[in-house]
Amino acid sequence: MKNHKTIILSNQEISPGYYRMRILAPEYNKLAQPGQFVMFRVQRSLPPLLRRPFGIFRVGYAAPDCDGMPQKEFVELIYKVVGSGTEIMQDLHQGDRVELLGPLGRGFDLGDPDEEKILVGGGIGLVPLYMLAEKLVANSNVRLLMGGRTRDDIITVTEFERLGVGTYVSTEDGSLGEEGLVTQVLERKLKKYPNAQVYACGPMPMIDAVQKICAAHSTPLQVSLEALMACGVGACLGCVVKGAGHSEENPQYLCTCKQGPVFQAEQLDWNRLENQSGDCGGCGV
Amino acid sequence: MKNHKTIILSNQEISPGYYRMRILAPEYNKLAQPGQFVMFRVQRSLPPLLRRPFGIFRVGYAAPDCDGMPQKEFVELIYKVVGSGTEIMQDLHQGDRVELLGPLGRGFDLGDPDEEKILVGGGIGLVPLYMLAEKLVANSNVRLLMGGRTRDDIITVTEFERLGVGTYVSTEDGSLGEEGLVTQVLERKLKKYPNAQVYACGPMPMIDAVQKICAAHSTPLQVSLEALMACGVGACLGCVVKGAGHSEENPQYLCTCKQGPVFQAEQLDWNRLENQSGDCGGCGV
Amino acid sequence: MSELNGQSVKLTRPKLAVEIAGLKLKNPVMPASGTFGYGEEYAPYLDLNQLGAIVTKGLSLNPKAGNPTPRICETVSGMLNAIGLQNVGIEDFIKHKMPFLDQYNSPVIVNFFGNTLEEYVEVAARLEDVPGVAGLEMNISCPNVKQGGIVFGTEASAASAVVSQVRKKTSKPLIVKLTPNVTDIRVTAKAVEDAGADAISLINTLTGMAVDVKTRKPRLANTIGGLSGPAIRPIAVRLVHQVVQAVDVPVIGIGGISRAIDALEFLIVGAKAVQVGTANFVDPNAMATIIDDLEEFCQNEGIDDINDLIGTLDA
Amino acid sequence: MSELNGQSVKLTRPKLAVEIAGLKLKNPVMPASGTFGYGEEYAPYLDLNQLGAIVTKGLSLNPKAGNPTPRICETVSGMLNAIGLQNVGIEDFIKHKMPFLDQYNSPVIVNFFGNTLEEYVEVAARLEDVPGVAGLEMNISCPNVKQGGIVFGTEASAASAVVSQVRKKTSKPLIVKLTPNVTDIRVTAKAVEDAGADAISLINTLTGMAVDVKTRKPRLANTIGGLSGPAIRPIAVRLVHQVVQAVDVPVIGIGGISRAIDALEFLIVGAKAVQVGTANFVDPNAMATIIDDLEEFCQNEGIDDINDLIGTLDA
Numbered sequence A, B: 001m002k003n004h005k006t007i008i009l010s011n012q013e014i015s016p017g018y019y020r021m022r023i024l025a026p027e028y029n030k031l032a033q034p035g036q037f038v039m040f041r042v043q044r045s046l047p048p049l050l051r052r053p054f055g056i057f058r059v060g061y062a063a064p065d066c067d068g069m070p071q072k073e074f075v076e077l078i079y080k081v082v083g084s085g086t087e088i089m090q091d092l093h094q095g096d097r098v099e100l101l102g103p104l105g106r107g108f109d110l111g112d113p114d115e116e117k118i119l120v121g122g123g124i125g126l127v128p129l130y131m132l133a134e135k136l137v138a139n140s141n142v143r144l145l146m147g148g149r150t151r152d153d154i155i156t157v158t159e160f161e162r163l164g165v166g167t168y169v170s171t172e173d174g175s176l177g178e179e180g181l182v183t184q185v186l187e188r189k190l191k192k193y194p195n196a197q198v199y200a201c202g203p204m205p206m207i208d209a210v211q212k213i214c215a216a217h218s219t220p221l222q223v224s225l226e227a228l229m230a231c232g233v234g235a236c237l238g239c240v241v242k243g244a245g246h247s248e249e250n251p252q253y254l255c256t257c258k259q260g261p262v263f264q265a266e267q268l269d270w271n272r273l274e275n276q277s278g279d280c281g282g283c284g285v
Numbered sequence C, D: 001m002s003e004l005n006g007q008s009v010k011l012t013r014p015k016l017a018v019e020i021a022g023l024k025l026k027n028p029v030m031p032a033s034g035t036f037g038y039g040e041e042y043a044p045y046l047d048l049n050q051l052g053a054i055v056t057k058g059l060s061l062n063p064k065a066g067n068p069t070p071r072i073c074e075t076v077s078g079m080l081n082a083i084g085l086q087n088v089g090i091e092d093f094i095k096h097k098m099p100f101l102d103q104y105n106s107p108v109i110v111n112f113f114g115n116t117l118e119e120y121v122e123v124a125a126r127l128e129d130v131p132g133v134a135g136l137e138m139n140i141s142c143p144n145v146k147q148g149g150i151v152f153g154t155e156a157s158a159a160s161a162v163v164s165q166v167r168k169k170t171s172k173p174l175i176v177k178l179t180p181n182v183t184d185i186r187v188t189a190k191a192v193e194d195a196g197a198d199a200i201s202l203i204n205t206l207t208g209m210a211v212d213v214k215t216r217k218p219r220l221a222n223t224i225g226g227l228s229g230p231a232i233r234p235i236a237v238r239l240v241h242q243v244v245q246a247v248d249v250p251v252i253g254i255g256g257i258s259r260a261i262d263a264l265e266f267l268i269v270g271a272k273a274v275q276v277g278t279a280n281f282v283d284p285n286a287m288a289t290i291i292d293d294l295e296e297f298c299q300n301e302g303i304d305d306i307n308d309l310i311g312t313l314d315a
Ligand SMILES: Cc1cc2nc3c(=O)[nH]c(=O)nc-3n(C[C@H](O)[C@H](O)[C@H](O)COP(=O)(O)OP(=O)(O)OC[C@H]3O[C@@H](n4cnc5c(N)ncnc54)[C@H](O)[C@@H]3O)c2cc1C
Pocket: A037, A048, A050, A051, A052, A053, A054, A055, A056, A078, A079, A080, A081, A082, A083, A084, A085, A086, A087, A124, A127, A128, A225, A226, A227, A228, A229, A261, A277, A278, A281, A282, A283, A284, A285, D073, D074
């Protein structure tokens, strides 16, 4: 956990509206856990005022600029352009100075090697699942069920395949893979592999549906949630979700940034998970 | 007078902290008068909120991008980096989109061809004098007395020389030309050329000193003033200066943007010319 | 509407016209007083006939000198001004400015103020028979003038007194413009409604100040000035929301509007129209763009009449 | 000072220490309540020993759930929050949070509030003998809780009553934090001074609101929230300026401070110290940078002791 004042190594559009940004990030290979995130700041620029949260897609080492120099540690983000902040991000270039607070939050529990691992990603929700898959493939069978509205929303699937992950793509308009929702595919897989653990990240309606399915199959589920965040470190209490034991008299709010973003399904109050940021539509400042 | 949504053709540092920006500006060759200015807006960026006023240095036509295309009309600004707005400007590139409101304000009166013309420029105050010189050289002897703190503040003097203007440089630290203030030089020239008209633009203390000298010699003087401006078109009344006839009972405020920025010395109340922007040090937002 | 390939396609453009206190506006967008001069300053950049209404700089009985300079200062996403209500006075306005404005078919709303109750009344009376004056906007809220409007706008009883006196002298639609610098704006809003205001506009600027840390001087010669611009929008939206719920007369929303989506916030909480201020300085075409974009928004959202959007906050 | 080549060269670093109501601060910079959690959240990023003081999240007698989500929303150069004063309650704080804070040598100021006068008094009494609590900051101004602090802070008599009751129960330095959402802040400031406040801090957030124009819903579940961040600084500087002139007790300036030059505006108008709020979210190192830059500013301006700068506005 550190605030790095650092620079961008590359920033490229990988699908219409989706970008991959590689940022110089010392120590991230040691520190970053699957499911963690960063708070990203476009330097010297205002608006946006607040940092924006982004999942860590991947960490790694890039070749040095010339022989004899140390390798460059990097973190990779993948982001979708949705509002004022990400609009500015898409115009950033190699060498631009930015700030990165992280790695933050609690990531995924790797679970039991014997289980089948089923990762469910919706659109940009795929991001935190890649590092998870990297770790899981060592000991388990890993399947990725990837859903999106249209083919443009299906990103980086081949990279999962290269890890040895079995991938199953579905799109709502049928423009890639199976036509329909990713949850249909999940239903089928759970029937086939009863001894599974599910890891899900995506839009709230998808997460909700995944939870219902997993609950029906008594399948353990971990979800990575999104929330509007100001601080990312547990200080502002802006990002809370209701915990399973929550009541007005005995409030139990969990910080998505600190106790999350990954939660075990049973930690949460599924009847009262309120509108999260996805539904708010961004602040349009 | 128009609000052009246009693009930058070039933006180069010409002396430490001083930049020359060339902007595509249809109709400016026809419309722009010596001494007029523009309100410049860095698009999509906030802060700065307000546009910034800049004198027109020059207008012209650039070679077309390829044969058969029409020539590109441009306006040239020269600006000094002093605060938040100009800091952003220095990072702009060819092709960046900007907005330009102008040409605005009342420019210089060209006066009588028989007079000697003495232009007095202090630092960036030189800017509006170039177009003036272009017009004046046709019919009159033109001399430019150019002052600055140090040699870096002496800009574009050779361009005046190329027009056939006699130039006299002085710097406070003696690093270029004569050591001392430009007003010393003015004293000498006025003794030598009693039938002169003086045109001055620069920091307020210089303008004040020039006014005293000209008054003592009964030499007609036109000054170009700066003021903090919000609108540039006479609507906000933010940029006013006190006119010669001003009194509390009978207020006579003149808009620097609309009745100026060029004033005949006798239009103004020289005892009560208040702190203008130069003294305010910028708003440091 | 017509059917094309089974899809309904709108052939009519959404209606943007609104009515405020008998004033028919072709759209809900007008300038905020003091940011649009006497109209003529912006005529080269904007067709004044496009506007829902034209609102003048604030006028007083006699010409007014205003404050010493510096009078303006940029702040983060906003600006401070202490113009001090400099204006040409009502007679000069009627003689030299009004004929220009009268050429346009957009209703002209004259903003005015007084240093005493009697002055308010006199100005209103003087405007009663001036051709082309469609309505009055009474500024009881300017924070810049030391003995000026401030007392009226921050005390319900004073506000009530001056509005009811002015009401007696004018038959024109009377809009009262409120100051945000109060503990509970609903109290002043109710007071001016009861005193006979036909409509309420808000907000005027918030009182603010900035300091040059090198010279240790206030950035405004007047020390204190009025804050306007995008920075204040959330405060303005809240106040308009509160006033709409407190009164029955129509409300005009003002404060930090630069874009159609800013204007829409005010309309959705219940303002019948909006005024655009500081944004005119940033972009002289701002109001024209806002009007176009409001139309496009309605089209995209399937709203045939902008009145169907006003006051539809889903809270 | 020593002479070197005829030029005087300072060998000593400028003194940044200030004293407020008996609290000795090594510099005038501390976090604003609610933006720094209970300190531990920022400990990985910032050495808490660098701070002039540590101010906790607002605490109440019992744990408090806070408001439904969404609770925050970015606005132009600012943010709205309606956290609703969620906190662990005073007992849990004393048991689990205070021992952590007690490790540091920066004085710990506990921010607290109550829903009733009695609750205020009880919390203050409970804190009286807690080791490590150097001072209290009493929030009489939070706009987020419907029956909460708001009534106290906007009425001088209510403010006076609650402060004088608390005063009786605490011997610790008592800072009272004011709301800006009033007509004349000097009135509340005088009232709490007379009631026994040792110092006054201001401003708390300004009440604001934002609307999602597509869904037509308020962006905050609570509809209304508190506006903070750079956007509000000019309003805060003005209010601090006014309060400094109205009272004799020391004043702590708050509102939109992100950089040393922002802090300097408050010090120059007369605040003895400042609190940094929203800027902590933007940059967890903000306060450390501000402290460094304040020192550098003093050095460059030839100010040996920051106290020589406080209240030197040249108006
Ligand atoms: C833990 C976490 C991980 C995330 N990982 C990714 C990722 O890997 N790739 C990606 O594209 N997006 C991710 N998001 C969502 C991303 O943060 C938002 O899309 C982004 O903040 C939108 O910023 P904007 O300025 O473009 O949009 P605006 O709508 O203009 O944002 C305005 C405000 O809303 C907040 N906000 C808006 N949408 C969201 C959201 N969905 N979640 C949280 N805050 C939001 C912003 O922080 C800001 O304060 C993640 C969110 C969280 C909480």
